[in-house]
Amino acid sequence: MEVLDFITILIVLAAFFLLVNVKVLKLPSTIGLMIMALSLSLFIIFGEWIFFTLSNMAENLMIEFDFSKVLFQVMLSFLLFAGALELDLRKLGEEKWIILILATTGVLISTFIVGYGMYFALPLLGVSLDLIYCLLFGALISPTDPIAVLAMIKKSVVSKSLEAQIAGESLFNDGIGVVVFLTILHIAQAGAGVHITPISIGILFGQEVIGGVLLGAIFGYVGLKLLMLIENEHTEIEVLVTLSMVLAGASIAEMLHVSGPLAMVTMGLFVGNKGRSAELEKAAGEYVYKFWHLMDEAMNAILFILIGMQIIVINWSIDYIIAAFIAIIIVLIARLFGVGIPVTLYRLKSPIPKYTIRILTWSGLRGGISVALALSLYEFAKNGKMVPETVDLIIVMTYCVVLFSIVVQGLTVKKLFALAAKGAKEDE
Numbered sequence: 352m353e354v355l356d357f358i359t360i361l362i363v364l365a366a367f368f369l370l371v372n373v374k375v376l377k378l379p380s381t382i383g384l385m386i387m388a389l390s391l392s393l394f395i396i397f398g399e400w401i402f403f404t405l406s407n408m409a410e411n412l413m414i415e416f417d418f419s420k421v422l423f424q425v426m427l428s429f430l431l432f433a434g435a436l437e438l439d440l441r442k443l444g445e446e447k448w449i450i451l452i453l454a455t456t457g458v459l460i461s462t463f464i465v466g467y468g469m470y471f472a473l474p475l476l477g478v479s480l481d482l483i484y485c486l487l488f489g490a491l492i493s494p495t496d497p498i499a500v501l502a503m504i505k506k507s508v509v510s511k512s513l514e515a516q517i518a519g520e521s522l523f524n525d526g527i528g529v530v531v532f533l534t535i536l537h538i539a540q541a542g543a544g545v546h547i548t549p550i551s552i553g554i555l556f557g558q559e560v561i562g563g564v565l566l567g568a569i570f571g572y573v574g575l576k577l578l579m580l581i582e583n584e585h586t587e588i589e590v591l592v593t594l595s596m597v598l599a600g601a602s603i604a605e606m607l608h609v610s611g612p613l614a615m616v617t618m619g620l621f622v623g624n625k626g627r628s629a630e631l632e633k634a635a636g637e638y639v640y641k642f643w644h645l646m647d648e649a650m651n652a653i654l655f656i657l658i659g660m661q662i663i664v665i666n667w668s669i670d671y672i673i674a675a676f677i678a679i680i681i682v683l684i685a686r687l688f689g690v691g692i693p694v695t696l697y698r699l700k701s702p703i704p705k706y707t708i709r710i711l712t713w714s715g716l717r718g719g720i721s722v723a724l725a726l727s728l729y730e731f732a733k734n735g736k737m738v739p740e741t742v743d744l745i746i747v748m749t750y751c752v753v754l755f756s757i758v759v760q761g762l763t764v765k766k767l768f769a770l771a772a773k774g775a776k777e778d779e
Contacts, residue, residue, distance in 0.1 A: 364388075365652035380648075381499050381655050381718075382761045388659025389754070396663060418657060419727040422719055426650050428601040428615050432593075433647035434501045434522060435619020436640065440627055442515040443620070449703070450519035452693040453711070457520070458493045458527050461682075461689035462535075465489030468681040469674075469748075476677075478670055480744060483539045484737075488745050490535050491725055492682055492752055493689065494528025496718030497521040499757055513707065517714055525720050526613035530559040532724055540736055563610030564617050570600045571621025578622065578634040586638040593622060593639055654719045658753065661722060665750055666743040674744060675751035682752050687712045706770075714764050717756040725749035 365384070372383030443450070466486035473480050500521040534552055574596045581588055596618055604611035622635055690711040694703055725746045731737040 361653045361656060362649075364391075364656050365649065368656065369652055379761060381651065382757060384652055384655040385659050385754075385757050388656040389662060392660045392662045418661065419723040422654070422723040423611065424601060424605070426654055427720070427723075428597050428611060429646050429650050430654070431497060431522065431525075431612055431615035432597045432619045433643040433650075434497050434518070435616045436623040436643055437501070437625070438518055438522070438620065438623060439511070439515065439625040440620060440623060441625075442511055443519050446512055446515045446519060449516055449694070449697050449701075450523065452697060453516070453520040453690060454524035454527050456693050457689040458490075458524050458531060460692060461493035461685040462486060462489040462528075462531055464685035464688055465492060465678075465681055468685065469678060472677050472681065473674060476670055476673055478674055478744065480741060483535065484741055484745065487532065487535050487539060488678075488725075488748060489685070490528060490532040491745075492678075492717060492721050492749060493531075493685065494525040494717075494720060495521045495715040496720050497525055499716040499718035499761070500714065510704075513704070513710060516707070517711065520711075521715075522616045523613070526563060526610045526616065527560065528720070529612060529724070530556055530610060533559070540731075558608060559610045560613060562607060563604060563613030566600065566604055566607065566609055567614035567617025568621070570596050570614070571618040574618065575621050575634055578639075583633065583636040586636050589636050589639050590642045593635070593643070596622075655757075658719055658722055658757075661726070661750060665746055667747060668743075671744050671747040672751070675748045678748040679752050679755050682717075683712070686715045690715070710764075710767060713760055713767055715756075716760055716764075717753045721749050721753055 368384050368387045369380065371387065372378055372380060376383045376386070378386070463486070466482065466489035469480065469488060470482045470485040473485070497518075501518055534555055537552075537555065574592055577592050578589055581592070583589070597615065600614050600618060601611050604614045622639075624633070624635060624640075687708070691708050694708050694711070697703060728737060728742045728745060732739045732742040
């Protein structure tokens with residue numbers, strides 16, 4: 352199938368599913384799209400004896416489509432930049448320390464709790480997985496997905512400070528999570544001739560994180576100056592400038608081996624108009640924000656359709672499904688400690704509402720980033736660097752955690768927001 356045909360199918364499905372969700376299901380778009388795509392996939396799988404040709408075509412389609420590459424090289428860049436445009440820079444600055452702690456320490460704590468938890472739990476099922484691969488799973492599942500989280504926040508009523516904490520953490524911790532994932536993956540491949548030392552790990556981490564932020568700052572500063580020079584006189588040029596920033600920035604980040612996600616977030620913060628001086632707020636015209644809002648909604652719809660349809664190609668087994676249920680519990684516990692420890696320590700310095708830990712724990716949705724990282728391991732299995740069964744187990748666990756996160760947590764977190772807001776008013 353040609354690329355254009357595949358894109359056409361995705362856009363048609365996205366438009367149809369969005370219409371059904373708005374008029375019939377009336378769920379948050381991410382959840383509604385995920386459920387409908389999942390239902391379509393299950394229909395194709397279980398209806399194979401009737402629609403054999405359709406089932407075969409759908410499976411071939413998902414195998415041919417390289418989800419991880421398309422997500423990281425195109426979709427993620429667009430979505431992160433669009434998400435960062437909407438952030439209030441002033442409020443983000445006020446919450447910068449707690450966001451920084453959650454995006455770094457929180458991810459590391461969660462990675463190790465999930466890794467060691469799965470390492471000791473899996474043998475009880477008769478499933479063996481080396482510690483390094485358990486930690487690899489911990490790294491890819493620990494960062495919350497900014498796309499899912501931001502879509503959820505838009506439909507909820509939370510305080511501005513908590514909104515900044517949730518959105519800021521989700522936008523930055525995925526970049527940190529990808530770096531941790533790549534670092535552990537390098538260590539896992541050491542037996543294949545890769546020389547790993549603490550210094551090389553530090554260099555890799557610094558190059559990815561600092562390099563990504565620096566690249567984003569350079570592109571963001573230049574882009575902002577160009578937008579100010581245009582002065583809203585030519586909206587089409589403004590849109591093209593921001594589009595060029597994202598596409599060129601993503602390509603250069605890949606060439607330089609720095610964090611593309613962190614570069615996109617940094618660029619978006621430079622160009623965004625919330626929480627800035629009057630002059631900077633007017634740098635980008637209204638149509639720039641309308642364009643990126645459209646890209647955000649369209650890419651978001653396509654992303655969650657793709658996640659839902661990944662079930663077609665996943666290699667399921669009863670042991671893997673049981674392991675996935677255990678993973679869901681351990682990931683939630685790890686998330687609780689990952690936000691609970693930093694927030695509790697931060698409380699010694701600054702007051703934080705008592706419901707913050709509960710909100711941050713349950714609103715930590717996982718999504719496309721975790722699925723893409725897990726699917727990227729297929730390449731190592733093809734090259735003989737990883738055992739195929741290990742990759743299958745990690746992918747099944749990842750998919751089930753993401754599914755639970757988006758559907759169960761996504762559907763119930765709004766009630767938690769409401770209870771927390773009510774408790775805050777009673778405390779006042």
